[in-house]
Amino acid sequence: MIGLIFEFGPETIEVRIKDSTCFFRTSSFQQFATIEGIKLDKGGVFKEFPELRDDKDWKKKAIIKFKDKIKNMKTEKEQAQYVIDDLTKFGYKPMYLQKQGFRPVKLY
DSSP states (O other), X not given: OEEEEEEETTXXXXXXXXXXXXXXXXXTOSSOBOGGGSOOOHHHHXXXXXXXXXXXXXXHHHHHHHHHHHHTSSSHHHHHHHHHHHHHHTTOEEEEEEETTSOOEEOO
């Protein structure tokens, strides 16, 4: 399991990656949610997947594409790097990375 902590404005976002599944939570919620349970930014989705711009089911298809991309990666480390790279593009600032059983590592 790998944990990531991001800053986005005044909010802290925590991401956990375990066995090809990403869980998300913000500082205002105590429970983790999968990608289906979070609010997706329409502009961000269209920036990442321009082919979904005219699709009514853009949210469902974006979730499927994200899950497929994560599942095709071999290690949790690869998955964590993808999440860091992806969220950084949209203004999230990666703060810490922690592998299970190790101390957190400050990223920036």
